Amino acid sequence: MSIMTYIAAIGAAQREAMVADKRVIIIGEDVESNVYGTTGESKQRAESGDFVHQFGHARVRNTPISEEAMVGAAIGAAMTGLRPIVDLSYSSFMYMAMDQLVNQAAKNRYMFGGQSSIPVVFRSAMFYGLNTGAHHSDRPYPMFMTVPGLKVIAPGSASDAKGLLRTAVDCDDPVLIFEAVPLWGQKEEVQDDEYWIPFGQARIRREGTDVTVVAISGAVPLAMKAAEQMEAKGISVEVIDPRTLVPLDIKSIIASVRRTGRLVITEPAARTCGAAAEISALVCEAAFDALKAPIKRVTALDMQVPFSPALEPQIYPTTERIVAAIQAVCAA
Amino acid sequence: MSIMTYIAAIGAAQREAMVADKRVIIIGEDVESNVYGTTGESKQRAESGDFVHQFGHARVRNTPISEEAMVGAAIGAAMTGLRPIVDLSYSSFMYMAMDQLVNQAAKNRYMFGGQSSIPVVFRSAMFYGLNTGAHHSDRPYPMFMTVPGLKVIAPGSASDAKGLLRTAVDCDDPVLIFEAVPLWGQKEEVQDDEYWIPFGQARIRREGTDVTVVAISGAVPLAMKAAEQMEAKGISVEVIDPRTLVPLDIKSIIASVRRTGRLVITEPAARTCGAAAEISALVCEAAFDALKAPIKRVTALDMQVPFSPALEPQIYPTTERIVAAIQAVCAA
Amino acid sequence: MTVTGPSPETMLEMQRRMLRIRVFDERASKMVKRGQIPGTVHTSIGQEAQVVGACMALRKGDHITGNHRSHGHPIGMDSPLGPLMAELVGKATGVCKGKGGSLHLADASVGSLGESGVTGSSIPIAVGAGLSAMVLGENRVAMCFFGDGAANQGVLYESMNLASTWKLPVIFLCENNHYALSTPSHTVTAGRIVDRASGFGMPGVRVENGQNIMDVYTAVAEAVDRARRGEGPTLVEVMTYRFREHSEGLRINVDYRDAAEKAIWLARDPVVMFRDVLIAQGHATAATMDQMEADVAQEVEDCANFALQSPDPAPGVAFEDLYTEPYTLENVL
Amino acid sequence: MTVTGPSPETMLEMQRRMLRIRVFDERASKMVKRGQIPGTVHTSIGQEAQVVGACMALRKGDHITGNHRSHGHPIGMDSPLGPLMAELVGKATGVCKGKGGSLHLADASVGSLGESGVTGSSIPIAVGAGLSAMVLGENRVAMCFFGDGAANQGVLYESMNLASTWKLPVIFLCENNHYALSTPSHTVTAGRIVDRASGFGMPGVRVENGQNIMDVYTAVAEAVDRARRGEGPTLVEVMTYRFREHSEGLRINVDYRDAAEKAIWLARDPVVMFRDVLIAQGHATAATMDQMEADVAQEVEDCANFALQSPDPAPGVAFEDLYTEPYTLENVL
Ligand SMILES: Cc1ncc(C[n+]2csc(CCOP(=O)(O)OP(=O)(O)O)c2C)c(N)n1
Numbered sequence A, B: 001m002s003i004m005t006y007i008a009a010i011g012a013a014q015r016e017a018m019v020a021d022k023r024v025i026i027i028g029e030d031v032e033s034n035v036y037g038t039t040g041e042s043k044q045r046a047e048s049g050d051f052v053h054q055f056g057h058a059r060v061r062n063t064p065i066s067e068e069a070m071v072g073a074a075i076g077a078a079m080t081g082l083r084p085i086v087d088l089s090y091s092s093f094m095y096m097a098m099d100q101l102v103n104q105a106a107k108n109r110y111m112f113g114g115q116s117s118i119p120v121v122f123r124s125a126m127f128y129g130l131n132t133g134a135h136h137s138d139r140p141y142p143m144f145m146t147v148p149g150l151k152v153i154a155p156g157s158a159s160d161a162k163g164l165l166r167t168a169v170d171c172d173d174p175v176l177i178f179e180a181v182p183l184w185g186q187k188e189e190v191q192d193d194e195y196w197i198p199f200g201q202a203r204i205r206r207e208g209t210d211v212t213v214v215a216i217s218g219a220v221p222l223a224m225k226a227a228e229q230m231e232a233k234g235i236s237v238e239v240i241d242p243r244t245l246v247p248l249d250i251k252s253i254i255a256s257v258r259r260t261g262r263l264v265i266t267e268p269a270a271r272t273c274g275a276a277a278e279i280s281a282l283v284c285e286a287a288f289d290a291l292k293a294p295i296k297r298v299t300a301l302d303m304q305v306p307f308s309p310a311l312e313p314q315i316y317p318t319t320e321r322i323v324a325a326i327q328a329v330c331a332a
Numbered sequence C, D: 001m002t003v004t005g006p007s008p009e010t011m012l013e014m015q016r017r018m019l020r021i022r023v024f025d026e027r028a029s030k031m032v033k034r035g036q037i038p039g040t041v042h043t044s045i046g047q048e049a050q051v052v053g054a055c056m057a058l059r060k061g062d063h064i065t066g067n068h069r070s071h072g073h074p075i076g077m078d079s080p081l082g083p084l085m086a087e088l089v090g091k092a093t094g095v096c097k098g099k100g101g102s103l104h105l106a107d108a109s110v111g112s113l114g115e116s117g118v119t120g121s122s123i124p125i126a127v128g129a130g131l132s133a134m135v136l137g138e139n140r141v142a143m144c145f146f147g148d149g150a151a152n153q154g155v156l157y158e159s160m161n162l163a164s165t166w167k168l169p170v171i172f173l174c175e176n177n178h179y180a181l182s183t184p185s186h187t188v189t190a191g192r193i194v195d196r197a198s199g200f201g202m203p204g205v206r207v208e209n210g211q212n213i214m215d216v217y218t219a220v221a222e223a224v225d226r227a228r229r230g231e232g233p234t235l236v237e238v239m240t241y242r243f244r245e246h247s248e249g250l251r252i253n254v255d256y257r258d259a260a261e262k263a264i265w266l267a268r269d270p271v272v273m274f275r276d277v278l279i280a281q282g283h284a285t286a287a288t289m290d291q292m293e294a295d296v297a298q299e300v301e302d303c304a305n306f307a308l309q310s311p312d313p314a315p316g317v318a319f320e321d322l323y324t325e326p327y328t329l330e331n332v333l
């Protein structure tokens, strides 16, 4: 066990995967110089910790700024023997490769009757809340949840990030992993040896009896803080992180709601057609009888992201908004 | 008044808009030869009904197969004085232009503090249920509902198609109109003169007292059939077509649910994070107290679209599945 | 090193594959008209030399990707016809279990990674196959087929640049049949497609007479040879013509192709022309050619019967293959 | 017709605008370090000749689009500095109300349609401005700025092809500063960018010494003139160099640019070089140049104070401008 940041855990998982399987390669813009900090121990090229030194240029490849061809090439390579990890850097750049993600990665195996499998991982980082403006702040994972054939994961902590990324690399289907940059610096105890966390298993971050809070990605720490504050007020909050959105461990969520009778869902994506909407609809269908109060969503607003620090914080979920939602459903 | 098909109504609205405003142009693949049937009275180029003859090549322009540049150019043209209608033909091709739709059309006005407006209409047709295979059968409108800054409309009938398309062309914001090809041939009484249907106003297709069925796009006629069948069984079904999804007339839906206490939502898109999920979540938040039964969704399955006629029909909502859902919520 | 000409056996095989495409597509066209094939098909009739000349320059282990004009490519790689036709009809015995259909064929048995109904979309897939070949040290080549229309999609240039900087064994094979649906290539394409290669650091070769299979074969074989030597990708533009409408059953009342032009091209039937060459060069006689045509006719007859007599896919097949692990209805309902 | 050289007044204005970019960006860099500007900025320091030489070839009514290396473009079009700096700081007085920030500037007052934080993404926007000019019969030109890195994005070639087939008045201005972030252009770019023009039926011009503003101006003025004559688009590749790191505050411990190369380019300071030219040609004296530099320094000083003293945007501003009609919180909460 050692204390590790989320981004270090991503780097560790990538390194383990590269060591474990020669078919794993990493491609992306500026991965060789480790600009984003996940392809080297430090950013010092000279150091042995650097991926290029450890694995060579054949397996750690800078790409041109050609997201569409990069993603398509990764899909084609996955269909023919490699297991690529594609670093797309900002999630907001995934749109450049949308056709390849939706029409090729998600559909090929199905359309062709299972003749090929597509073991590829697409990493992207959601840089929201950092005054990077609307072109660099999207949290678009719900868009990809609407596409059957993709797996969509959003680890909420360092240890989850490491174990889930290993599972993603070993998965024979295309996996999109969304990393919340506000979590990159967060530390957690992480096992030093290899481990894999199965998809479709939610993590109960905190047990509680009065209300269930389902928290996704960057909203997890906010929900944990809210839960602590409520405890002081005598309200027992169960916090669940689904960790993977497709597949989604709805069973654990429903089981929890059947215990608590109340549900708040919080996530950094915009409200309309978000993961929170899907979870709300699923619970309302399957556990309506157990609900003692309306299901509340605490999401980002249906708004683009303004640059100014005076404006941006209004867009995302906050501990305060989660607390208010919990109090509202408990009052009902 | 005259009886008109949905596709003829689209063509009529385009012609009216072209006549009404010289700034309106139509660009797209094969629009000059009227391959898809919305840029000419018939497909006979010789005929005066042909758009190229009536409006000239400057305003009716074939494009290369370059969706990304086509969409981007339409946005730039809209920012500088034109009001383009872009015919993207199949909805499944929109992904090629995703960056332009999400990063430019949806964000420019907001990011630049309102310095520009972007009056552009993106038409695309959802060719599902016609054995065209997974590359030609997507119903991706929920994906675009997740993008603040876009307006998303999905007319369910000929008269709605004409009036909503006119409003879309006159709208100063980017509008995506999704046409369900299974509806193209459906006929309805349509006003011959010009009219505009405001966005954000649902249409109550049928009044009822026992259960509310919200039906979207191609699911509308299925819901109407289901309602008739239920009437025979003594169950009174109210059928509401929101017509526009962003903005969404949630008030009318909630008002109906408060009357009936029961809600079924049906749409041709896949289930996860669909419009039905959003409507379910909104109603559960705002009208929980009025609900007598779980909200049920009757959507396409979370599955890609198989080609074989022996397989494809299983994917989409059917009158039978809607009837079953109505009976289930009424039994509860 | 230059490519040695094909052996007589190879030349006869070329004619056989062209015939298989011709007769298969003619049959498919009829079956669309009869309602035996759902949806539509896009035939390669008239383009057989361009397709087969390119495919014959490849060998087992190589990969191809293609587009909506789809049957020709796998047949050019010698796919068995039965599962292909069964796929067009949507049967359980289809090469894709009836889930792809005409526009979305793949036949792994001959290295076909997939025909894409979305034009241009399969181009980078071939680049990926070239990348895996290089990284894994497997001496194979990947070829992507795309049309003159798809040549205006940006992904082609991203793919050419990527393959060129990485020196990947990839052939970009542009089937220039002068039209994208009803749109004449010259009205939407600036400059010549072949001239776009040099700006991306790769050779561009144009086969002016794409109806002559030997010209196509020679040009592509040179490019493949270059790729195998590790010298990187080549763009090959083959000038050809489709003899039929864009797709079967499509009716466009505008005469976007003038009669004179059509007449000139229809007179350049690659299958007829090469038959004459084979006989003239003494590699075949009228009798052996007649026999080959009869054999192919029979093969297509058999594949059609196989397709029509095959069972429909079981309903549950619709819920297979979305992911590698089994995915039950419960998950999707 | 050939373009007549710029008047002395124009040449002095060139120097003034280069100075404004230089001093503005130096100040912005300091303000990032001091935490007065949130996020980061990408400076055009070292590339002033490439930016201003291009912008000065345009006239009022023309349009530009740009990228993340953003301030130079509007300043090159003579934007007032106060609202620009206020935007970088995120203030109510910002040209975009504080909603865009450094990477996402637009200044309609000088024809700037928008700098795009997503590289390449603003290229087709300029093509659209060219389309509206043609359809509406307005004699204006649109120029898009993009880097050598963005030159590998497919949308550029779709845009070049579209502008070329439609003969639109568009200038594709590639700022080749030899690197995309830490990636040397030659390692990810096959062939020369300028050579990609001919395949798309348009002239390609390369300005080898992009540090010399007169070379840039002449090449771009020719292209603009061509566009105004209705002869279509031109690709202009300007060879230049950024003097600072990719973005302020970014620390990359890999020396991806070697010291010798840096030294050579840093010696080619466009602002210093052109000052000497102006004096040597008798258009200015050391004294008038010193005065100009003092004036610009004061202007930047003032704009920084204006920015820092301006109020924050009111919270509600975050909920404006998503759509043209008012959009209330109720809609989004
Ligand atoms: C991205 C995309 N845009 C549009 C279409 C519709 N479409 C199908 S085939 C075709 C024409 C293709 O022309 P070309 O690439 O020359 O191939 P050809 O049909 O001539 O063989 C078009 C526009 C498509 N399938 N995909």
Ligand SMILES: Cc1ncc(C[n+]2csc(CCOP(=O)(O)OP(=O)(O)O)c2C)c(N)n1
Pocket: A029, A065, A067, A089, A093, A096, D068, D069, D117, D118, D119, D146, D147, D148, D149, D150, D151, D175, D177, D179, D180, D181, D246
């Ligand atoms: C689509 C997209 N991919 C990646 C990035 C991240 N990024 C920002 S600037 C940059 C380098 C751009 O290089 P170039 O186009 O040469 O412009 P320069 O910074 O050199 O002026 C990259 C990769 C981005 N902003 N957009």
Ligand SMILES: [Mg+2]
Pocket: C147, C148, C149, C175, C176, C177, C178, C179, C180, C181
């Ligand atoms: Mg063609």
Ligand SMILES: [Mg+2]
Pocket: D147, D148, D149, D175, D176, D177, D178, D179, D180, D181
């Ligand atoms: Mg650069």
